[in-house]
Amino acid sequence: xxxxxxxxxxxxxxxxxxxxxxxxxxxxxxxxxxxxxxxxxxxxxxxxxxxxxxxxxxxxxxxxxxxxxxxxxxxxxxxxxxxxxxxxxxxxxxxxxxxxxxxxxxxxxxxxxxxxxxxxxxxxxxxxxxxxxxxxxxxxxxxxxxxxxxxxxxxxxxxxxxxxxxxxxxxxxxxxxxxxxxxxxxxxxxxxxxxxxxxxxxxxxxxxxxxxxxxxxxxxxxxxxxxxxxxxxxxxxxxxxxxxxxxxxxxxxxxxxxxxxxxxxxxxxxxxxxxxxxxxxxxxxxxxxxxxxxxxxxxxxxxxxxxxxxxxxxxxxxxxxxxxxxxxxxxxxxxxxxxxxxxxxxxxxxxxxxxxxxxxxxxxxxxxxxxxxxxxxxxxxxxxxxxxxxxxxxxxxxxxxxxxxxxxxxxxxxxxxxxxxxxxxxxxxxxxxxxxxxxxxxxxxxxxxxxxxxxxxxxxxxxxxxxxxxxxxxxxxxxxxxxxxxxxxxxxxxxxxxxxxxxxxxxxxxxxxxxxxxxxxxxxxxxxxxxxxxxxxxxxxxxxxxxxxxxxxxxxxxxxxxxxxxxxxxxxxxxxxxxxxxxx
Amino acid sequence: xxxxxxxxxxxxxxxxxxxxxxxxxxxxxxxxxxxxxxxxxxxxxxxxxxxxxxxxxxxxxxxxxxxxxxxxxxxxxxxxxxxxxxxxxxxxxxxxxxxxxxxxxxxxxx
Numbered sequence: 089x090x091x092x093x094x095x096x097x098x099x100x101x102x103x104x105x106x107x108x109x110x111x112x113x114x115x116x117x118x119x120x121x122x123x124x125x126x127x128x129x130x131x132x133x134x135x136x137x138x139x140x141x142x143x144x145x146x147x148x149x150x151x152x153x154x155x156x157x158x159x160x161x162x163x164x165x166x167x168x169x170x171x172x173x174x175x176x177x178x179x180x181x182x183x184x185x186x187x188x189x190x191x192x193x194x195x196x197x198x199x200x201x202x203x204x205x206x207x208x209x210x211x212x213x214x215x216x217x218x219x220x221x222x223x224x225x226x227x228x229x230x231x232x233x234x235x236x237x238x239x240x241x242x243x244x245x246x247x248x249x250x251x252x253x254x255x256x257x258x259x260x261x262x263x264x265x266x267x268x269x270x271x272x273x274x275x276x277x278x279x280x281x282x283x284x285x286x287x288x289x290x291x292x293x294x295x296x297x298x299x300x301x302x303x304x305x306x307x308x309x310x311x312x313x314x315x316x317x318x319x320x321x322x323x324x325x326x327x328x329x330x331x332x333x334x335x336x337x338x339x340x341x342x343x344x345x346x347x348x349x350x351x352x353x354x355x356x357x358x359x360x361x362x363x364x365x366x367x368x369x370x371x372x373x374x375x376x377x378x379x380x381x382x383x384x385x386x387x388x389x390x391x392x393x394x395x396x397x398x399x400x401x402x403x404x405x406x407x408x409x410x411x412x413x414x415x416x417x418x419x420x421x422x423x424x425x426x427x428x429x430x431x432x433x434x435x436x437x438x439x440x441x442x443x444x445x446x447x448x449x450x451x452x453x454x455x456x457x458x459x460x461x462x463x464x465x466x467x468x469x470x471x472x473x474x475x476x477x478x479x480x481x482x483x484x485x486x487x488x489x490x491x492x493x494x495x496x497x498x499x500x501x502x503x504x505x506x507x508x509x510x511x512x513x514x515x516x517x518x519x520x521x522x523x524x525x526x527x528x529x530x531x532x533x534x535x536x537x538x539x540x541x542x543x544x545x546x547x548x549x550x551x552x553x554x555x556x557x558x559x560x561x562x563x564x565x566x567x568x569x570x571x572x573x574x575x576x577x578x579x580x581x582x583x584x585x586x587x588x589x590x591x592x593x594x595x596x597x598x599x600x601x602x603x604x605x606x607x608x609x610x611x612x613x614x615x616x617x618x619x620x621x622x623x624x625x626x627x628x629x630x631x632x633x634x635x636x637x638x639x640x641x642x643x644x645x646x647x648x649x650x651x652x653x654x655x656x657x658x659x660x661x662x663x664x665x666x667x668x669x670x671x672x
Numbered sequence: 673x674x675x676x677x678x679x680x681x682x683x684x685x686x687x688x689x690x691x692x693x694x695x696x697x698x699x700x701x702x703x704x705x706x707x708x709x710x711x712x713x714x715x716x717x718x719x720x721x722x723x724x725x726x727x728x729x730x731x732x733x734x735x736x737x738x739x740x741x742x743x744x745x746x747x748x749x750x751x752x753x754x755x756x757x758x759x760x761x762x763x764x765x766x767x768x769x770x771x772x773x774x775x776x777x778x779x780x781x782x
Binding site for chain 2: 172194196197198199201202204205206207209210211212213214216217219221238242590
């Protein structure tokens, strides 16, 4: 672990096997591919208040507590007590580590006014001092915070630079993994050009304020001999220490699930092909104020908790108590899940901190709670914490992160009344798997809620609009009336139903009457036919009788003539005939 | 504080025992040419300006490394004026006599 162990930087990192020293700082080891270069010195630079000291301290504390590596913190600005107090707010028990000989804090006090320079000198005193501290506990890690103070104290910059160069080489020879901090300078990473001496790894911390909201970011400027993330990564500094979120590093290669989970509303499940949403999918509920977004989200949570899944509720506009009270009014008891530890609320105002910080906080809370289902209510308020493109970028990373962990997410989004609901979420609609739209409909003096599915990727879904009602036993969906007058809901629908049934009755009666008329007419017709037939029969008979009479009289006439003729001629031809047909 | 001084015996040492108006302590790291030069310069200067009123202690940090921390010594050689108060620190090989005199407040500064 000396300076000649340097690897060829052109070699791929996995082959070069540059030994890494895990920092133990959440997220930092991911973006650096395992930690800081072991046995080398890393420069951490940033403006005042950017978190350099805390990063250094956490590096040592984590080294001592997680990796069994003792550390030396040499500070030039704060004394040991101040430092211990400052980092106690991050949950570090520095004094305990000092007592157990895992940490040494050495405060180097330099008073420019007390010092007069009178010729050649070197900083051997500092080396001896640091060496003593390192040897006293067998330290593997060293932090110098911030050595640049020396530039203010010592006038002879030439000597100082030469000594710094010697110091960094000396640290390398000692085999300790070191962090030196430096104040950000104008146009340079550090005010006094420390980057000139530290060439292995440079981290830049930054705190930017946009619209009164500060966001901390970390960037790996340089990491010789190792692949690393090049983006700016947001980080958090709070009671849990330093948390870097490697969110920008998340790719699109995540596995997806084909399992379904229920929405908590059976009729809604039915609309979504009968199963509900995809596990690990993202769901957007958008609608105007009071359209029932939170209630639907609460159903979703309730169903998830019922299945024994761990749920996180990120509330950005209401307090947890308020949400639970409101949900009780529709018959949902969320408190029971809270008590069972299946549900956790995470309430914060969107404007409390920047988008990146929100993202980081969400990331950490989700990881820590190992949530399977998360709800964000509402995401539209993020626009107030940043610009629209920023909010979109943030949500995209959020969705990516959640999907990569197979966490089912539900977002609610408030759309303003005037806007067409489809437009305001155009930014994130492409990221969302299932999008339900809730609308308020004002009609005949009342307001009703409508629900329909705008999008449901990868599943069969209903194209129908349903009326959405909130009852004291939860959400229910009703069919709506679709007729020539458009969509009717609520009492208008009931009225229409009544009107319809009345109209139906009238129509039925009308038809009945007509049927009777037809019957009657048919009967009349049939009667007429019968009468005509009877008349005809009568006539026919008369006619036939007449015909018969006429025929018989004609015959007897003929017969009479023949008889008369025979008699005249005296023949006896056909006497039978004559007898038969002739007169007697 | 018990200190074991390395016996590079300063020449101009006054009679043993009793308090001196001037208590000076020179911190060095080993017997380098620079530390020897510093001690020589100091001896000469004291003989010239503070004869009989001073005592010089020499501390070798290689022998007593913990003193680097206790006495806040970074640079070597460092000359510390412990008495008269307030404490003054003068770093370097003391080759610039003018500045040493200013540092010891034997001469007003600029």
